Structure formats: C-alpha cells, structure tokens
Amino acid sequence: MTALLEVKNLQVSVAEREILHGLTLTVNAGEVHAIMGPNGSGKSTLSHVIAGKPGYEVTGGEILFKGEDLLAMAPDVRAAKGVFLAFQYPVEIPGVATMTFLRTALNAQRKARGEAEFSTPDFLKKVREVAGSLGIPQEMLRRGVNVGFSGGEKKRNEVLQMALFQPSLCILDEMDSGLDIDALRIAADGVNALRSPDRAMVVITHYQRLLDYIVPDVVHVMSKGKVVKSGGKELALELEATGYAQYEDKAA
Amino acid sequence: MAAVQETVDRVRQIDVDQYRYGFETLIESDKAPKGLSEDIVRFISAKKNEPAWMLEWRLEAYRRWLTMTEPVWARVSYPKIDFQDLYYYSAPKPKKTIGSLDEIDPEILETYKKLGIPLREVEALEGVIRPEGERRIAVDAVFDSVSVATTFQAELKKAGVIFMPISEAIREHPELVKKYLGTVVPTTDNYYATLNSAVFSDGSFVYVPPGVRCPMELSTYFRINERNTGQFERTLIIADKGSYVSYLEGCTAPQRDENQLHAAVVELVTHDDAEIKYSTVQNWYPGNSEGKGGIYNFVTKRGDCRGNNSKISWTQVETGSAITWKYPSCILRGDNSRGEFYSIAISNGYQQVDSGTKMIHLGKNTTSRIISKGIAAGRSQNTYRGLVTAHRKATGARNFTACDSLLIGDQCGAHTVPYIEAKNSSALFEHEATTSKISEDVLFYCVQRGLSQEEAVGLVVNGFVKDVLQQLPMEFAVEAQKLISISLEGSVG
Numbered sequence: 001m002t003a004l005l006e007v008k009n010l011q012v013s014v015a016e017r018e019i020l021h022g023l024t025l026t027v028n029a030g031e032v033h034a035i036m037g038p039n040g041s042g043k044s045t046l047s048h049v050i051a052g053k054p055g056y057e058v059t060g061g062e063i064l065f066k067g068e069d070l071l072a073m074a075p076d077v078r079a080a081k082g083v084f085l086a087f088q089y090p091v092e093i094p095g096v097a098t099m100t101f102l103r104t105a106l107n108a109q110r111k112a113r114g115e116a117e118f119s120t121p122d123f124l125k126k127v128r129e130v131a132g133s134l135g136i137p138q139e140m141l142r143r144g145v146n147v148g149f150s151g152g153e154k155k156r157n158e159v160l161q162m163a164l165f166q167p168s169l170c171i172l173d174e175m176d177s178g179l180d181i182d183a184l185r186i187a188a189d190g191v192n193a194l195r196s197p198d199r200a201m202v203v204i205t206h207y208q209r210l211l212d213y214i215v216p217d218v219v220h221v222m223s224k225g226k227v228v229k230s231g232g233k234e235l236a237l238e239l240e241a242t243g244y245a246q247y248e249d250k251a252a
Numbered sequence: 253m254a255a256v257q258e259t260v261d262r263v264r265q266i267d268v269d270q271y272r273y274g275f276e277t278l279i280e281s282d283k284a285p286k287g288l289s290e291d292i293v294r295f296i297s298a299k300k301n302e303p304a305w306m307l308e309w310r311l312e313a314y315r316r317w318l319t320m321t322e323p324v325w326a327r328v329s330y331p332k333i334d335f336q337d338l339y340y341y342s343a344p345k346p347k348k349t350i351g352s353l354d355e356i357d358p359e360i361l362e363t364y365k366k367l368g369i370p371l372r373e374v375e376a377l378e379g380v381i382r383p384e385g386e387r388r389i390a391v392d393a394v395f396d397s398v399s400v401a402t403t404f405q406a407e408l409k410k411a412g413v414i415f416m417p418i419s420e421a422i423r424e425h426p427e428l429v430k431k432y433l434g435t436v437v438p439t440t441d442n443y444y445a446t447l448n449s450a451v452f453s454d455g456s457f458v459y460v461p462p463g464v465r466c467p468m469e470l471s472t473y474f475r476i477n478e479r480n481t482g483q484f485e486r487t488l489i490i491a492d493k494g495s496y497v498s499y500l501e502g503c504t505a506p507q508r509d510e511n512q513l514h515a516a517v518v519e520l521v522t523h524d525d526a527e528i529k530y531s532t533v534q535n536w537y538p539g540n541s542e543g544k545g546g547i548y549n550f551v552t553k554r555g556d557c558r559g560n561n562s563k564i565s566w567t568q569v570e571t572g573s574a575i576t577w578k579y580p581s582c583i584l585r586g587d588n589s590r591g592e593f594y595s596i597a598i599s600n601g602y603q604q605v606d607s608g609t610k611m612i613h614l615g616k617n618t619t620s621r622i623i624s625k626g627i628a629a630g631r632s633q634n635t636y637r638g639l640v641t642a643h644r645k646a647t648g649a650r651n652f653t654a655c656d657s658l659l660i661g662d663q664c665g666a667h668t669v670p671y672i673e674a675k676n677s678s679a680l681f682e683h684e685a686t687t688s689k690i691s692e693d694v695l696f697y698c699v700q701r702g703l704s705q706e707e708a709v710g711l712v713v714n715g716f717v718k719d720v721l722q723q724l725p726m727e728f729a730v731e732a733q734k735l736i737s738i739s740l741e742g743s744v745g
Contacts, residue, residue: 053696079702091697095715101701104711109702144715161701 002067004029004200005169011060012049019045021225022061030197034211034236035204037222038244043204047173051085052078080112084167086158088174093145098157101145102127106164130163134190152183159190170201176210188213208240223247283342288335290314293450296341300419303426313439313449320443326606327635327667328575330548333513340451411467414459418486421457428459432490436519436556444515445552452486460495469725471500485516491526493559498529500728516551524559524586531724533732536572543602546574553580557589565592567723569732571739574603581610584618591620594723598739599632608638613649622653625717628664629740635667642679649679657687658716710737
C-alpha cells in the first residue's frame with residue numbers, strides 16, 4: 001500500500017540558509033503523527049513546504065502525496081487533492097464574510113476535482129450542520145473571515161474548514177498556541193471527530209499538553225532540521241520530563 | 253518573495269488583447285473636420301438645430317477657453333494634447349428620425365449586445381436582479397456623440413419625469429435648460445469644462461418634478477467609438493422639491509492607438525428635500541502594456557444641494573482610462589443638506605488616477621461623508637485628492653472621510669492629498685487614511701483553501717471595497733464586481 005505522505009531526505013533553504021537538512025517522514029492513512037521540537041527546529045517550515053507556501057527553496061529530496069510528486073503541484077492544486085494546513089495564526093480577511101469564503105473555497109476545490117459545485121441551499125444546509133456540530137454560532141459565519149475573532153474562534157474556524165473540506169491530510173501547526181484550556185478542548189474535540197481510517201493528521205506542537213487531547217500514534221522529535229527520534233505516544237511524556245537539550249546535541 | 257515577483261512578471265505580460273471590451277464597430281460616421289474654431293462651434297450648433305441663445309452660450313465659452321491655460325497641478329503626466337488635432341463632432345449617420353428601436357443600425361445594437369447592455373425593454377428585464385419591487389432601468393444610449401435610442405419614455409412621461417438627450421431638451425424644454433445649464437459648473441469653471449461648454453455634443457437631461465419619486469433607475473451607457481474623437485458629454489439632472497432620482501452611468505470603449513480625450517461635464521441640482529443618487533462604472537480603454545493609447549478622462553462633475561434638507565450622493569467605480577482626472581463634488585448650500593462620495597478607483601498597468609471629491613459646506617448643519625478605496629497594481633499611480641471646506645456661515649458642518657489604499661506589487665504608488673479648511677469654529681471634520689499592501693500571508697491562506705491566485709486577489713479586493721459596492725444599485729453592483737476582477741486579471745501572480 002502506498003503511504004499517504006512520504007517525505008524523503010528533504011532539504012529546504014530560506015534566503016540561502018538551509019533549514020531542513022534531509023528530513024524523512026512517512027505517514028499512513030488513519031494515523032496521527034505528532035512532531036515535537038524546540039523553536040527553530042524546522043517544524044513550521046516543514047508544514048509550509050508541504051502546503052506550498054512561497055519563499056522556500058527545496059534544494060533536495062522529494063515529497064510524495066498518494067504516490068504523486070507533491071512539489072510539482074501549485075498550492076491550490078494540493079488543497080484540492082486533500083492537503084489541509086490549519087494555520088498557527090489564521091489571517092483576517094476584512095469585508096469577506098466567512099460564509100462567502102467557505103463557499104468560494106469549497107466550490108473551487110470541487111471544481112478542480114471535476115465535481116459539481118454546491119448550490120446555495122445545499123451549501124447552507126451543509127455549513128449549518130457542520131458548524132452546529134462544532135458549536136459555532138451562525139452569527140460568526142456572517143462576520144468577516146477571522147475579523148475580530150478570539151484566539152479560540154479562529155482555531156475553531158480552522159477546524160470548521162477541515163470538517164467542511166474533508167481533506168485526507170491535515171497538518172495542524174501549533175494549534176495550541178494562544179488557546180486557554182477550554183478552547184483547546186473544544187478544538188481538539190473537533191479534530192478527534194475527524195479521525196478516520198482514510199485520513200491522516202500531522203500535529204505540530206511544542207508541548208505535550210495538546211497530545212493529552214489529541215492522542216498520537218507516532219511521535220517524532222525534530223531538531224536542527226531533521227527527525228532525530230521517533231516512537232510511540234510515551235515519547236512525548238518522556239520529552240516533557242527531560243526536555244529537548246539532549247536531542248540538540250545529537251543533531252549537532 | 254516569490255509571489256511578488258510573479259505579480260511583477262504577470263503585470264509585464266498584460267497587453268491590449270486582455271482588454272475584453274476592445275472591439276470596434278464599423279459604421280459610417282458623420283463628422284466635423286479636425287480642429288477647433290468658431291466655425292466648428294457653429295457647425296456643431298447647426299447640426300443640432302440649436303436656437304440662437306445656445307449658440308451664443310457656446311461661442312462665449314469658446315472665446316473664454318482661448319484665454320485659459322491647461323491645468324497642471326494634478327499628479328498625472330502625459331504628452332501635450334494638440335487640441336487642433338481632434339475631431340469635435342461625430343454622429344452615427346441616421347437613416348432618418350428614429351421612431352423605434354427597430355430602426356437603429358443593427359451593428360450598433362450588436363455592439364451593445366457584446367457589452368451586455370439591455371437596450372431593448374425586453375432585454376432590460378432579462379437577467380436583472382431587482383432588489384425591491386418592480387424597479388426597472390431606462391437606458392438612454394449614447395453612441396459616440398448622439399443619443400440613438402431612449403427607452404421607457406412612455407412610463408416616465410406618465411410620472412412626469414423628463415429624460416431625454418440634452419440636444420432635444422434644448423429644443424423642447426428651453427426654459428428648463430436655460431434656467432439650470434451652467435449654474436453648477438459655470439462656463440468659466442475650468443479649462444476642460446469651458447471646452448466642453450463650447451463643443452458639447454450630447455448627453456442626458458433629467459428633470460424630476462416636485463414630489464415625484466422616479467419609478468425606475470435612469471441609465472446612460474457611454475461608448476467612444478470614432479477614432480480621434482473627443483467626447484464631450486453634457487449631463488444635467490434636476491430634482492425638484494421633494495423628488496428622488498437614481499441615475500446610472502456606465503462606460504466601456506473599444507481599444508485604439510491614439511489617445512482620446514474625454515471631457516464631460518455633469519451638473520446636478522437638488523431643491524428642498526430632494527435627492528439625487530448618481531452612480532458611475534467607468535471602464536474605458538486604459539492603454540496597452542506600455543501605457544500607450546488609453547483614454548484621458550478629464551471630467552467635471554458637480555452637484556448643488558440648492559435646497560434645504562436635500563441630498564446628493566456620488567458613487568463611482570473607476571477601472572479604466574489611461575488618465576483619470578475627476579472630482580465629483582457637492583456644494584452643500586441648503587441648510588441640513590448632505591453630500592456623499594463613495595469611490596473605488598482601480599489602476600493597473602501604467603494607468604494614472606487623480607480622483608477624489610470636494611465637499612463645500614455653505615449651509616447650516618450640513619453633513620458629508622467620503623469613503624474612498626484606491627487599489628493600485630502594476631506600475632500605476634493612484635491619488636486621492638479631496639477638499640473639505642466649511643465657510644463662515646456653515647455652523648455645525650460635519651464631515652467624515654476615510655481613504656484606504658491597497659497596493660498590489662511593489663512598482664505602483666498610492667497617494668492621499670486631503671485639503672481641509674474650516675472657517676467656522678463649530679465645524680467638525682474627521683479624516684482617516686490607511687495604506688496597505690495586499691498581504692502574501694492572506695493570499696497564501698486563500699490559496700491553501702483551494703482558490704487560485706487570481707481568485708484569491710479578486711476575493712480580497714472585493715472585501716476591501718465592500719463598503720462602497722454596497723452603495724451601488726444591485727444591478728450595477730454585480731457588473732462592478734465583475735469589472736473589478738477583469739481589471740485585475742493578469743496583474744496578479
């Protein structure tokens with residue numbers, strides 16, 4: 001069986017400085033992987049490169065998504081194929097109602113896949129259903145995208161999009177940043193509801209705390225642009241106790 | 253960043269082919285020889301069968317014009333215009349006096365069809381989203397310089413509304429024209445307005461009698477068609493006591509090599525408790541990828557809130573023209589009168605825009621509101637220039653101004669030049685201005701959700717201008733939204 005995501009010996013530079021030095025990672029459908037590591041270890045760079053953010057230069061290695069060369073695809077094509085990045089800091093888009101944004105994005109993805117676009121009534125029905133299950137009030141959908149949203153609302157909006165687009169790979173970039181414990185639990189519940197045998201998740205975080213709510217199958221430790229250790233969920237607890245220092249020495 | 257570079261590359265690629273409305277209609281035209289002289293003014297006046305007073309009015313303006321010099325203060329640059337190298341009159345050859353639309357040159361009708369303009373009543377009713385009840389649009393189509401068709405006349409007549417080409421109004425309603433023409437924009441006003449007064453060819457005339465709410469939106473579509481023809485439209489709209497009218501003006505033009513001068517004059521008058529809402533969507537040919545060949549749009553638009561409690565509201569969506577020089581203004585003469593200016597100005601390629609408004613507070617407790625959204629892409633320059641002034645007797649004058657500029661790429665410029673003068677100590681003026689770049693992070697967020705770069709820019713820009721779009725009548729808002737996307741097409745990576 002082909003893995004959902006295969007990152008092979010990936011080397012990435014930003015402004016001529018190498019950030020990832022040959023990173024390898026395999027994620028199968030149905031699995032939840034956590035990537036932990038200190039600041040500057042390259043976690044966010046990895047998530048940006050998978051999603052196709054401009055400004056990064058891939059100098060070596062490859063990324064296969066469902067067996068296809070992901071790096072050859074434009075970012076919107078990747079989205080339509082099922083790559084979803086939940087942003088650490090979701091941006092605000094003033095004047096664009098959340099509802100309009102969701103509909104435009106969903107229909108763009110469906111169109112790219114050759115599927116029929118949702119009609120307005122069908123779309124509204126679907127959004128209401130999904131938003132309801134996440135406890136998102138209708139009023140929030142009428143506001144500008146993330147404009148004036150609290151930290152918790154912004155993250156819930158990311159989960160809402162994930163639930164609506166049904167991607168096969170979800171990358172959650174530091175979902176816990178800026179959230180209090182209640183908001184974290186709500187967002188994590190939303191994510192857990194999306195766990196499924198044909199979907200994989202990559203959870204990027206500094207802290208073990210998030211992994212109490214989203215329990216991973218595999219934990220990777222990243223340091224200085226590489227995966228230096230992989231293990232089961234107990235690895236996260238071990239890290240919490242010992243810190244990252246030992247791995248930094250190892251990577252160097 | 254990569255996307256910015258891409259934007260820049262795409263901007264370089266824009267060419268004439270991408271101007272969607274760049275087609276030309278082959279019809280014979282009846283035009284005056286090149287150049288400007290008293291004889292040409294007489295020729296135009298004679299062509300229109302004008303009464304003697306009108307000719308005198310024109311000649312006076314012409315003589316005045318000879319003594320004036322071209323204004324140079326705006327932040328625009330262009331080669332000197334040779335006013336003797338232009339045609340000042342051109343009319344599609346009429347078969348005879350037009351009684352119904354069926355008699356109009358089918359090619360002209362075809363042109364309008366290409367533009368998607370509902371000239372026939374049936375077409376006007378098709379595909380039009382009507383927000384409230386049975387509001388309809390009446391189209392007075394200006395093809396080059398002569399109004400060739402007017403629809404909905406009968407229904408308007410019933411309401412007592414006069415809506416006709418101004419050339420006809422001069423003959424049929426001389427008392428009204430004499431009373432109002434040149435009272436808002438005098439023949440001596442400025443270089444281009446004076447030129448217009450001497451040689452104006454045609455335009456719309458609207459008179460709404462006291463207490464009448466015009467039963468439909470009135471609309472004129474302008475097209476510039478004849479090579480090297482200056483287009484000198486003259487529009488005069490009068491809303492008598494307690495009346496209301498909404499007027500829509502939309503423009504597109506075929507592409508061409510020579511620069512074309514457009515110097516229109518629009519005058520609005522509102523009496524006590526009356527209101528005029530004037531909306532414009534302008535999409536004239538902006539020039540090719542080197543900035544060559546676009547239209548010069550040097551327009552004087554002004555409204556006079558002559559009566560107490562009257563209101564004038566300007567809404568404009570400016571996407572075309574090589575150079576735009578335009579300041580739709582309000583003279584707030586009546587007590588408690590109100591002026592509004594809502595503007596979206598988009599510039600791309602080598603376009604230059606210097607636009608804004610003047611709110612002149614003369615009466616007591618007069619209020620005004622200015623919302624301006626400028627979007628600059630490519631190598632364009634986009635300037636907001638506005639004047640807000642309160643005269644000594646304008647007790648309690650209030651103004652709120654918000655100017656927001658959005659930059660796409662790093663080779664364009666946005667400028668804000670507000671002039672604020674208060675001669676009355678009770679005046680309260682507020683001015684807010686912001687300038688921002690379209691953010692890479694916002695674009696990436698949209699693209700990560702499946703939108704193409706172009707869709708992402710369209711979405712973000714439409715969000716940016718939402719406050720102004722909402723001011724347009726529904727039919728126009730849909731068209732404007734499309735135009736905004738078209739005018740940014742190819743300019744964004």
